[in-house]
Amino acid sequence: MTLAAAPARLSTAASSFEADFVALLRGSATTDDAIEQRVRAILADVQQRGDTAVLEYTALFDGLRAPSLAALELTQADFAAAFDAIPAAQREALQAAAARVRSYHAAQKRACGESWSYRDADGTLLGQKVTPLDCVGIYVPGGKAAYPSSLLMNAIPAHVAGVQEIILVVPAPMRGSLATGGAGGQAAPGPGERNALVLAAAHVAGVTRAYTIGGAQAVAALAYGTQTLPRVDKITGPGNAYVACAKRHVFGTVGIDMIAGPSEILVLADGSTPPDWVAMDLFSQAEHDELAQSILLCPDAAYLDAVQHAIDRLLPTMPRAAIIAKSLNDRGALILTRDMPEACTISNRIAPEHLELSCQDPQRWEPLLRHAGAIFLGAYTSESLGDYCAGANHVLPTGGTARFSSPLGVYDFQKRSSLVEVSAAGAQTLGAIAAELAQGEGLQAHAQAAQMRLQPR
Template sequence: MTDSENLLTRLDYSAADFWQRLDHLLAWDESEDAAIHTRVREIIARVRSEGDAALLDYTRQFDRFEAKNAAELELPKEALRAAWEGLPREQADALEKAAERIRAYAEHQKMSSWSYTEADGTLLGQQVTPLDRAGVYVPGGKAAYPSSVLMNVIPAKVAGVPEIVMVVPTPGGELNELVLAAAYLAGVDRAFRIGGAQAVAALAYGTESVPKVDKVVGPGNIYVATAKQLVFGQVGIDMIAGPSEILVISDGVTDPDWIAMDLFSQAEHDEDAQAILVTDNPEHLTAVHASIARLLPGMERREVIATSLRRRGALIQVASLADAAKVANRIAPEHLELSVAEPKALLSQIRNAGAVFMGSYTAEALGDYCAGPNHVLPTSGTARFSSPLGVYDFQKRSSLIFCSREGADQLARTSSILARGEGLTAHARSAEYRIRD
């Protein structure tokens, strides 16, 4: 096991090189892997040209599942229902409770159409409509997450998307019953046992069997992420997600063991995940470090956690919670825990975070499963300009303009002047036809 003394980087906010060292710690190498991009481009091109035949070949090659024909790639609705009905009562109850909370939260996010009418009768407004069809990518095999099914499908359903298509790889032909049950509960309309870049390509361009969608959402490996990046523009995507992150700001009121386990909860995702503690209490920092060293050997995924903490984890000492907020805003973390006595007061200083967990009792893990807000969050500092996945991601906004005769006269005069100033005379003349004599 790694020497606990060298397990995490220690940073001091008062050091002259603090920001430089912090930026180095945060740096995530997103440089393009030319070989992966080339391979993914080839897969996309082949799916576009060969359709189902390419899907069958790639599924055989990558997932070791031999389907006789394209029809066997689709999971019938009966299979989803059977998985749901066959769940142990405890798991079914947990899924139902999580789904209810996610749906209740999503209902608050729905945007509505609006308009207003000016004095001359001109109407201006916005019409909100759902996407026609959404595609949800769900990891399969070891990384099978029924919670991600709920988080991606339910907001789309609340938005009013008429058809939701799920793709999920089934390595070796193995189906994850909990994932299928979650799909049934959330309301997936069609499901296909395909994965990887080929599944993203099928959703983006359509095949003889897989319908083309308007937007692709959901997590996946580097091939899935690269494929989403390459098909963007043909379809919408949710985001290009990096490794999971957690930043905990603590003033020492929370049990050090709780803080250590909260850091572990993200570090256990993979070796590139990032877990950081910021505190203005030096004794608390020492106590959390001791808890990490004591608890780590008993963790099932201790090697992954240890590697994550060693590579990208940190314990940061600041002089005040105001300084901690500055650090948080610079990091713009995916998950931010305000494990302090007065979280609401500190929240007013936070500008950049995917999700904020307030108070000692609010573990980030609760948000991953059933608190209600979505767990699909911006990573790698993109919380500076991005937001969590939500109902609004599955709705479109169309501007509405209706001109009365009087309103058109006034707008046309203004438009004519501006259009001629830009040298666009057809624009100007089009507007001028509407000017009253």
């Protein structure tokens, strides 16, 4: 069967555009009651029984049996051995990517992650104390999946922020387990499917502890603590629907990075970029997931036709062609705009995870773009470079949440405390103001606490 991908064709000049546009952006994800109920049960069980529950769920879902949680711990020697075992080209790529990610986040820390203070005219000190979190947990999918880039993007900013303990949880399912699509429970004894590239990335990124556990039970262990695992301050990292659901439920007990939805890319083009480049950039997100969304905005109708022709020609060459085709057919779009300013306006309404400004003069249009997880400027700036090695973080807000959310960064692994030191002179002015407002709110103790520090005139 020949696969075909025909993203929706929309035009802002059409009378039906608004309705079609709203329908295009309507989220396709739905709440699964069965997942919700299962996750709640797992969280409660791990909170009550700790290590024992985690071990039972790891055996059930991953086919991985162990006498203790300590037996599922990965050591620094495991990380180093994996790093030494992978091909030299992969070692060099990991180190180069890590260096760029570390450099970016070090600059980020200097710009917005340092303590500050000042004194006003009467000697009162005001400021902010920035301190790192003590302990964070990072979830990285494991087994046959390989996401070393996700490990780098989560662990390195935590390390740069000054977090002392970075605990990695990464499932290592046995062949034939539920996690690998098997029947479950029939796996032979062994360490499970450990991904060498992920463990090598842990070596490069400075992970301090790691365990081969996954799923909602791993999130619960990190959030509540067990006899072996300490309770962390924050949990970050991607996972499946069970992991996302668990993170949502433990938020408040611990911090989380975000609840990420399907991947998104929006390409805003002026028609000057080779159509094949743009078609492949649309593929780059569509291949993630059938629910991923790839959209092209352009004021040139002939260029939209050229990109569609490129899609038709290139799709059969893609190993994940079936996923790409379903994503583009169900959620993709090529949108004809009146001009580039209108394209920028529509982009702000979408607030995409990834925004490629693929045009000859990206600096002209970038000031008009207010909402995006990451903005990639110019035809040579493929979004895929940002995923791996450009340096900026690839953990980005999805589903329009870039309107109010930011990429994962050093600031996510820090907290801020206000600093206030009122001088004797400052207490005379501030005390009178505070007392007046407190009395207006009917809080007499507040008022008297301020008035007691007033000196007789």
